[in-house]
Amino acid sequence: MSYAEPPALANHLMDTVLPVRPALVDRGSAARMRPGMVDELIASGRARAMVISQRKAVVGSEGIWFGDAGPLWKAVNEDGAATAIYLGTTLGSSSLPEDTAVLLFVAAEQPVPGSSYVPADADWAGFRDVAARLNPTDTALFIEASAISNWHATHTHCPQCGTPTDIEVGGWVRRCPKDNSEHYPRTDPAIIVTVVGPDGRILLGGGGPADAKNYSTLAGFVEPGESLEQAVVREIGEEVGVRVTACQYLGSQSWPFPASLMLGFTASTNDAVARPDGVEVTRARWFSREELQEAVLSGEITISTRLSIARSLIEHWYGGVIEDLQP
Structure with missing residues (x-):
């Protein structure tokens, strides 16, 4: 299958891409190389820290709860089982002052609110539970913290010899003390695609029960060994039996639950019939812009939330904001 150059792409493949969201945390990849840097920050009295345990963070009414790193570390690490990781310094749009050093403490247990270090007016919550009310910096920190803590939870031993590894570089490297090999956090690339037919309609699908209402990209x-474009062609062909003739990259979103990086594309097809595979995709449907908006407002279907790149891709095709059904 061949790919046309951008000028020859179908009309809906525009030169525009999704807006680039600016970084809100300086990860300090060079600064964290200094041995003992995390210990220095804990002892400095200036750093703040968030706590994650079992993929949930301590969250208050205003967003992520940040404690003074020194006393918080003593409480979280009372049993010696906690991990301290450097997340970076804030750049703005946060409840924390700009240029605040932020640490992540990964705890083994989840004390109930009002006990140990968890304030009575806070609670343990996953990202999906609170994402809609987080400020941009808290969102960035929660995603970063989720990604690195998930990696630590699943990569405790050397994959070459099985020896327990030591944590270095502010929590961003695990080194094997036996063979001296270094191991770095992993990210799993995944393509996510709006498929547009010859008549300009978008193809959306979903899994689970065949009569479910949720539709997405x-x-x-x-x-x-596969390129991103090859993955687009293969996945769309496998899931809905549609042949992609051209595709264009639009933007990306980290989704570390546990370790995905979603790479957004829009794709063209000359096919007008979709055949769901019945496993990953149990229903697929073509929508014009008018049909999609009407179906959402009537409650006939639901589409991805505004937190996701899926919604951004759909609205990129739509050419504006899709109004949601109000409660």
Whole structure:
């Protein structure tokens, strides 16, 4: 299958891409190389820290709860089982002052609110539970913290010899003390695609029960040795039996639950019939812009939330904001 150059792409493949969201945290990849840097920050009295345990963070009414790193570390690490990781310094749009050093403490247990270090007016919550009310910096920190804590939870031993590894570089490297090999956090690339037919309609699909209302873009993981474009063609063909003739990259979103990086594309097809595979995709449907908006407002279907790149891709095709059904 061949790919046309951008000028020859179908009309809906525009030169515009999704807006680039500015970084709100300086991760300090050079600064964290200094040995003992995390210990220095804990002892400095200036750093703040968030706490994650079992993929949930301590969250208050205003967003992520940040404690003074020194006393908080003593409480979280009372049993010696906690991990301290450097997340970076804030750049703005946060409840924290600009240029505040932020640490992540990964705890083994989740004390109930009002006990140990968890304030009575806070609670444990996952990202999806609170994302809609987080400020931009808290969102960035929660996603970063989720990604690195998920990696630590699943990569405790050397993959070459099985020896327990030591944490270095502010929590961003694990080193094997036996063979001295270094191991870095992993990210799993996945393509996510709006498929547009010859008449300009968009193809959306969903999994689970065939009569479910939720519809979204199509997606799948990139396989070893495969280009992103090849993954788009393969996944769309496998999931809905549609042949992609051209595709264009639009933007990306980190989704570390546990470790995905969603790479957004829009794709063209000359096919007008979709055949769901019945496994990953149990229903697929074509929508014009008018049909999609009407179906959402009537409650006939639901589409992805505004937190996701899926919604951004759909609205990129739509050419504006899709109004949601109000409660």
